[in-house]
Amino acid sequence: MTVTQTTTEAAAYEEYGDGGAHHYWQGAFIGDEEAGRRLASLPAAVEAALATVVETETVLAACDALATALCDPAHPVRARLAAHLPAGEDPAVLAELGGLLGRRELTRKLRRELGGTRPGRLDRADPRETVYEAWAPVGLVAHIAPGNAATVAPLSIVEGLLAGNVNVLKTSSDDTLFTQHLVAELAALDPTGALGARVVVLRFPSSRQEWLRLMCAPADAVAVWGGEDAVRGVAAHVPAGCRLVEWGHRISFAYLTGDAWSDPATLEALADDVCLHEQQACSSPQVVYLDTEDEAEVFAFAGRFADVLAARPPAAGGAAAGDADPAEAAELTTTELVARLEEHLGLTRVFAAPDGSWRVMADTRPPLTASPLHRSVWVKPLPRERMIATLRPMRRYLQTAGIAGSRSDVAELARTALAAGVTRVTPVGAMLESYAGEPHDGVYALQRYSRRVAVQADPAGFATTACLDDLVRPVVLPPPAGPLMGKEDVQGPARELARADAELYFHSGGSTGAPALSVFSYDDYDTQMHAAARGLLAAGYDPAGDRTANLFYCGGMYGSFISFFSVLERLGGVQLPLAAGPDHRATVRALVEHRADTLFGMPSYLWQLLHAEEDALRAYGGLRKVFYGGEHFTAEQRRTLTERFGIEVIRSITYGSTDLGPLGYQCADSSGGVHHLHADLHTLEIVDVAGDRPVAPGETGRLVFTTHARRGQRLGRYVIGDLGREVPGRCPCGRLSPRFELMGRTGDAMRVATYFLNHRRFVALAEERGGHRGELQIRLDGADARERLTVRVERTPATEPERLREVFLSGYPELRSAVAERLLDLVVEAVDGASLDRSPTSGKLLAVVDAR
Numbered sequence: 001m002t003v004t005q006t007t008t009e010a011a012a013y014e015e016y017g018d019g020g021a022h023h024y025w026q027g028a029f030i031g032d033e034e035a036g037r038r039l040a041s042l043p044a045a046v047e048a049a050l051a052t053v054v055e056t057e058t059v060l061a062a063c064d065a066l067a068t069a070l071c072d073p074a075h076p077v078r079a080r081l082a083a084h085l086p087a088g089e090d091p092a093v094l095a096e097l098g099g100l101l102g103r104r105e106l107t108r109k110l111r112r113e114l115g116g117t118r119p120g121r122l123d124r125a126d127p128r129e130t131v132y133e134a135w136a137p138v139g140l141v142a143h144i145a146p147g148n149a150a151t152v153a154p155l156s157i158v159e160g161l162l163a164g165n166v167n168v169l170k171t172s173s174d175d176t177l178f179t180q181h182l183v184a185e186l187a188a189l190d191p192t193g194a195l196g197a198r199v200v201v202l203r204f205p206s207s208r209q210e211w212l213r214l215m216c217a218p219a220d221a222v223a224v225w226g227g228e229d230a231v232r233g234v235a236a237h238v239p240a241g242c243r244l245v246e247w248g249h250r251i252s253f254a255y256l257t258g259d260a261w262s263d264p265a266t267l268e269a270l271a272d273d274v275c276l277h278e279q280q281a282c283s284s285p286q287v288v289y290l291d292t293e294d295e296a297e298v299f300a301f302a303g304r305f306a307d308v309l310a311a312r313p314p315a316a317g318g319a320a321a322g323d324a325d326p327a328e329a330a331e332l333t334t335t336e337l338v339a340r341l342e343e344h345l346g347l348t349r350v351f352a353a354p355d356g357s358w359r360v361m362a363d364t365r366p367p368l369t370a371s372p373l374h375r376s377v378w379v380k381p382l383p384r385e386r387m388i389a390t391l392r393p394m395r396r397y398l399q400t401a402g403i404a405g406s407r408s409d410v411a412e413l414a415r416t417a418l419a420a421g422v423t424r425v426t427p428v429g430a431m432l433e434s435y436a437g438e439p440h441d442g443v444y445a446l447q448r449y450s451r452r453v454a455v456q457a458d459p460a461g462f463a464t465t466a467c468l469d470d471l472v473r474p475v476v477l478p479p480p481a482g483p484l485m486g487k488e489d490v491q492g493p494a495r496e497l498a499r500a501d502a503e504l505y506f507h508s509g510g511s512t513g514a515p516a517l518s519v520f521s522y523d524d525y526d527t528q529m530h531a532a533a534r535g536l537l538a539a540g541y542d543p544a545g546d547r548t549a550n551l552f553y554c555g556g557m558y559g560s561f562i563s564f565f566s567v568l569e570r571l572g573g574v575q576l577p578l579a580a581g582p583d584h585r586a587t588v589r590a591l592v593e594h595r596a597d598t599l600f601g602m603p604s605y606l607w608q609l610l611h612a613e614e615d616a617l618r619a620y621g622g623l624r625k626v627f628y629g630g631e632h633f634t635a636e637q638r639r640t641l642t643e644r645f646g647i648e649v650i651r652s653i654t655y656g657s658t659d660l661g662p663l664g665y666q667c668a669d670s671s672g673g674v675h676h677l678h679a680d681l682h683t684l685e686i687v688d689v690a691g692d693r694p695v696a697p698g699e700t701g702r703l704v705f706t707t708h709a710r711r712g713q714r715l716g717r718y719v720i721g722d723l724g725r726e727v728p729g730r731c732p733c734g735r736l737s738p739r740f741e742l743m744g745r746t747g748d749a750m751r752v753a754t755y756f757l758n759h760r761r762f763v764a765l766a767e768e769r770g771g772h773r774g775e776l777q778i779r780l781d782g783a784d785a786r787e788r789l790t791v792r793v794e795r796t797p798a799t800e801p802e803r804l805r806e807v808f809l810s811g812y813p814e815l816r817s818a819v820a821e822r823l824l825d826l827v828v829e830a831v832d833g834a835s836l837d838r839s840p841t842s843g844k845l846l847a848v849v850d851a852r
């Protein structure tokens with residue numbers, strides 16, 4: 001995505017530079033006096049912002065664009081933000097922040113913490129019941145950020161936005177305006193303006209209690225970082241019923257078994273954990289526990305570990321007691337002095353650097369003791385059978401346990417440490433490492449900033465409603481941008497995707513050319529299958545009652561059978577995964593034996609199956625629904641299915657493509673080629689056949705889709721090869737998602753004998769004037785004198801080729817002229833349906849076979 005900055009935002013920066021405004025309020029930088037006035041009316045501002053819904057995709061798109069800028073050393077956005085970093089802060093923190101704000105990391109976080117990338121939509125928790133659940137924002141989240149932690153405040157804001165909340169954040173009066181400017185850059189990347197309207201960042205000292213009260217009073221959740229004193233100071237302003245989210249100080253320890261503490265590699269790994277960040281992280285080990293009661297082993301280990309620390313290079317900037325601030329230096333000195341005094345009692349032994357840059361304090365008493373940090377480590381005995389009793393009294397403060405031992409030891413000790421109150425267990429040497437989506441201090445932040453809500457609806461009125469939000473508001477996604485793309489623009493990049501994004505490979509059916517390759521991540525595939533499942537419910541599929549035979553083609557990397565297997569799995573529907581095959585008798589035997597009443601498949605295959613085993617299926621009489629994909633049943637074919645086979649529901653199972661996945665779905669009020677757009681996944685444009693310009697409302701043009709939910713690849717403004725038109729007005733079903741009608745493929749038009757002819761026109765004439773109910777295929781052949789167009793129609797008892805030829809000539813003036821001018825020979829042949837040319841992969845009927 002291109003990173004830009006709006007004129008309004010540039011003006012805001014100029015205002016700050018001239019006037020010294022320290023606060024960012026819903027899109028503008030303001031000063032103290034204005035901030036005080038607005039704080040008094042904060043409840044009204046929150047209510048106005050909550051009146052509109054912010055799409056999760058809007059947050060993801062803006063964050064991803066900002067991440068791209070932060071990871072580019074030459075980008076002007078990164079340069080602007082680097083100027084606001086705290087003194088001494090490594091500019092590399094911007095790239096680190098960019099890595100956390102990318103789409104990959106945030107979508108993974110959403111999936112882990114809230115179960116999906118659209119957690120705010122009221123979808124059915126169980127597709128077999130009309131009960132709808134969602135994660136709703138708590139409303140207003142007040143964030144009290146810590147000082148001197150550049151990434152914490154902006155990441156907390158992003159978490160609040162992902163959960164859909166309005167956010168007001170306090171930074172320390174000693175902080176720079178880094179957070180304010182980062183939020184401003186993020187808001188500038190959102191063309192909808194929704195993000196800026198949901199963020200307020202204030203800078204003031206904690207002594208300004210009135211401001212703290214005003215920002216907490218209307219809050220539905222207050223998130224605070226810091227120690228117990230900081231939490232108590234904020235808690236005094238938290239109203240009754242407001243959720244207090246504490247991100248307080250924590251203490252971590254390492255635990256070594258006998259095999260591990262004698263291993264030099266373990267000691268080196270432990271030293272890494274101690275020296276990285278000089279124990280300033282909550283996950284840094286402050287205590288090393290040994291699985292023993294032997295005091296001699298404790299003292300011996302402490303001496304060996306002291307040698308390892310002594311060999312480490314000094315900390316950047318110095319960490320000796322003399323280099324620390326007065327309070328830290330006093331704590332270091334006091335702790336070491338007390339430990340040395342207790343040596344005379346046989347309780348301790350101290351190993352320390354002459355310059356005070358590190359110290360190892362062996363202590364024979366197991367209870368957890370906080371370290372003064374700066375490479376200061378306690379070593380204590382703690383037999384595993386006493387771990388819970390010793391550590392549980394400190395459970396409120398425990399965070400990480402780095403465990404070293406055998407595989408069975410690690411498994412046993414991890415479970416014991418968790419029972420004692422630890423929230424995370426890692427290998428020694430990896431205590432400060434984390435992974436995307438990892439819970440923090442035993443909870444998921446997004447769940448703390450959200451509420452789980454539910455709506456129970458009447459089954460009679462909502463049986464086909466998969467998502468309540470579809471009846472309330474249209475989904476508004478970032479507008480598409482960039483040039484039009486075709487298959488040639490997608491195929492090459494798809495083959496070069498990173499391994500993490502290329503997990504599932506599909507080939508298209510190849511009915512319009514060589515099979516095309518499409519690549520998906522499993523997360524993208526899962527999102528698409530859930531969307532297709534919701535569309536199938538809208539079309540009238542009943543997961544609680546229908547018994548479905550999946551008769552799509554399978555194999556050769558073709559995706560239809562696998563995809564609809566996945567759809568039915570997500571719906572919890574009864575499925576017979578038969579797949580399309582040549583033995584129609586065996587297929588029908590399975591249908592009857594297992595009482596199938598619903599068929600999934602390609603129209604051409606289903607048509608063959610039904611007619612080949614017509615007697616058996618009519619005798620069975622149990623078929624009620626057909627959901628088809630890839631082709632269309634004609635009106636006459638639908639009439640045949642209803643009158644001769646008793647089928648009551650005949651609808652498109654989905655409209656989609658191998659490249660883009662499901663694009664549209666039918667509802668009970670849709671017919672023919674009319675579909676609703678999967679508006680939470682795609683944006684649709686309809687452009688002129690000859691150029692990149694929108695058609696007039698209601699006119700036919702090329703369908704152009706932009707997909708917003710694909711990891712690692714961009715499929716923007718993709719020309720799918722189909723023609724369609726917008727269907728105006730609100731659908732009688734009540735859904736607000738846009739509707740479009742398919743009007744054929746661009747390849748349906750054939751240039752023959754200087755004329756353009758259309759396959760769909762032949763089908764319409766055969767049905768409406770010729771009474772034909774079967775399949776129809778056109779074959780084009782070249783000849784020395786003139787071209788030959790052969791209309792091959794499926795033979796039925798009522799088929800009259802000569803009559804159909806006259807229908808085509810009388811009803812199609814361009815065809816009649818070509819024949820009259822002796823530029824074209826027209827032939828109509830009646831053939832067995834099985835002899836028509838089809839795609840070997842999908843079984844789809846080839847509408848036009850051009851053999852010239």
